[in-house]
Amino acid sequence: MENYKKIILFDGVCNLCNTTVQFVIKNDKDDLFRFSALQSETGRKLLAERNIDTEDIDSIILIEPNVAYYTKSTAALEIGKNLKGLRTLSSILLWLPESFRNIVYDIVAKNRYKWYGKKESCMIPTPKLKDKFL
Template identity: 40%
Template sequence: MKIELTKPETFKDNPKIILFDGVCNLCSAFLIFVYERDRRAVFKFAWIQSKQGKQILDYIGFAADDYETIVYIEHGKIHSRSSAFLKIVKHLRFPWPILCIGIIIPPFIRNWLYDIIARNRYKFFGKKDKCMVPTGELASRFL
């Protein structure tokens, strides 16, 4: 089953979706960080390695084994890398939206820095054997 990304009404129930690398400690920490600061519960989450994550990646034309970027889908519009990060923090409670000032940095510079961290995230922050299994309220926010 494919998800129709060209029609925002398809995402009426899940208008803001974040896809994460589920085995990356840095990515999992960022997920928890976002979850705890998402005061209006606007985000839904999926691990890139999950069935739903792979279906979405396939549909939007990303490699199903490309775990080096966060993917953020907002009302059908796809954002990745540093742009995804900036779009996500915009929706968190103060002071985190201040980081959106980073949008003035040209994308090729932002993404260059993002890519350095992404390529080395397992070395710097470690890696789990399998994705975290969310529980409680967090589990209800997963696709």
């Protein structure tokens, strides 16, 4: 695993999450991110290493190796800070209290399957994108 790449753990069966991953891949001009589904062996290992319980957090987690990990709205905004076009907005929104941001985030996360649908299995990356997935 590349120790300097930021790792995004996502719900591999969630259509919203998969669309978000595709958006990040498309806009990750500096090749900063790697991806793993929460349900994958690698995802479960990374969660266990950090004692993260998916009963509490089951949607998105950003891991910056040897630095920290972020969850919920903070993870989403930290990812956005690294994407052209979202840097300024993400930086501004990070100034809002995390408790307020997470109320909005939790509403979307709770309803994501109902609003956006769900896949039967995790996304399989194309051969071109395979190196971006752990």
